[in-house]
Amino acid sequence: MRPAPANRGRVGVSRRTFFGATAGVALAAGLSRTIVAQGGNPHRDASPRPIAGGVSPFGVFIHHFPIAAPGTPLANISDPSQITDFNGFVGLNRIRGVGAGTGFPSLSYQADMGFMVGEYVAIDGKHYNASFGFI
Amino acid sequence: MFNGPVGSNQIHDYNPHIDSNGVFWTILVPNDAVEVHLGAGQASFRLTAEIPDDHDLKSSLTKVFPAGFPQSARVAFDVEWRGIVDRAHIRNEDQQFEGDFLQTGSTIRWSSMNPGGFQFMSEGPNPARVVNAVVGHERNGVFFD
Numbered sequence: 001m002r003p004a005p006a007n008r009g010r011v012g013v014s015r016r017t018f019f020g021a022t023a024g025v026a027l028a029a030g031l032s033r034t035i036v037a038q039g040g041n042p043h044r045d046a047s048p049r050p051i052a053g054g055v056s057p058f059g060v061f062i063h064h065f066p067i068a069a070p071g072t073p074l075a076n077i078s079d080p081s082q083i084t085d086f087n088g089f090v091g092l093n094r095i096r097g098v099g100a101g102t103g104f105p106s107l108s109y110q111a112d113m114g115f116m117v118g119e120y121v122a123i124d125g126k127h128y129n130a131s132f133g134f135i
Numbered sequence: 136m137f138n139g140p141v142g143s144n145q146i147h148d149y150n151p152h153i154d155s156n157g158v159f160w161t162i163l164v165p166n167d168a169v170e171v172h173l174g175a176g177q178a179s180f181r182l183t184a185e186i187p188d189d190h191d192l193k194s195s196l197t198k199v200f201p202a203g204f205p206q207s208a209r210v211a212f213d214v215e216w217r218g219i220v221d222r223a224h225i226r227n228e229d230q231q232f233e234g235d236f237l238q239t240g241s242t243i244r245w246s247s248m249n250p251g252g253f254q255f256m257s258e259g260p261n262p263a264r265v266v267n268a269v270v271g272h273e274r275n276g277v278f279f280d
Contacts, residue, residue, distance in 0.1 A: 048156075052230075058193050093216065095243050107255065108139065108140060
């Protein structure tokens with residue numbers, strides 16, 4: 001976790017605060033123990049905000065643009081970030097492959113993966129630096 | 136994950152759900168989970184996480200699940216972006232974002248383990264499997280001017 005520069009009045013992200021709003025999600029190994037150990041300020045909400053735009057698969061609006069179809073000029077892509085008020089590195093992809101599962105010698109998959117690393121303005125209006133994964 | 140071609144007969148869908156704020160399938164991760172070398176057109180995202188398995192995308196989005204789902208599964212993945220295909224500076228007034236972007240190759244190796252004993256292992260990293268991939272440095276929202 002990287003607190004933003006102190007001279008801009010920013011504070012570090014409380015993992016507990018963010019994960020408190022992300023029901024059902026707990027990272028494995030060390031991070032989950034860190035969450036439990038942290039105090040957490042109930043008056044702060046370091047959660048990021050979603051991008052404004054998106055698409056509506058199955059009639060459900062989601063704040064997400066799937067990566068552009070092959071052949072789309074790079075200059076025409078939609079915002080690959082999942083969060084707004086963001087300034088940093090971003091990645092997004094789509095991969096289709098195969099594998100094997102219990103009872104299934106051949107399965108196919110589509111993986112849409114990505115990340116956002118950098119500064120963002122959270123719901124509490126404060127600036128933070130953090131790393132986010134799009135899974 | 137599909138028992139057949141992608142798009143037909145889906146049997147597993149691993150995602151961390153939509154946050155109550157509307158942020159889509161995104162979680163805070165340790166800083167060392169992501170590494171970016173934008174000048175070289177390279178990035179990686181590696182993580183092991185407990186995330187829900189919603190069975191299929193429609194169930195996940197409509198929150199109407201088949202019996203036994205969602206489940207909490209353990210997923211591990213190693214994703215890489217590598218090999219510059221194209222580059223562009225983009226300023227999008229409608230979506231309020233601007234930045235320098237690279238279209239790249241990309242690979243993934245991943246596995247999953249469900250509580251009922253189901254396990255999955257993908258094939259090894261295969262550059263031929265990418266549909267599309269981008270990395271970049273951008274600013275949006277209040278940072279867009």
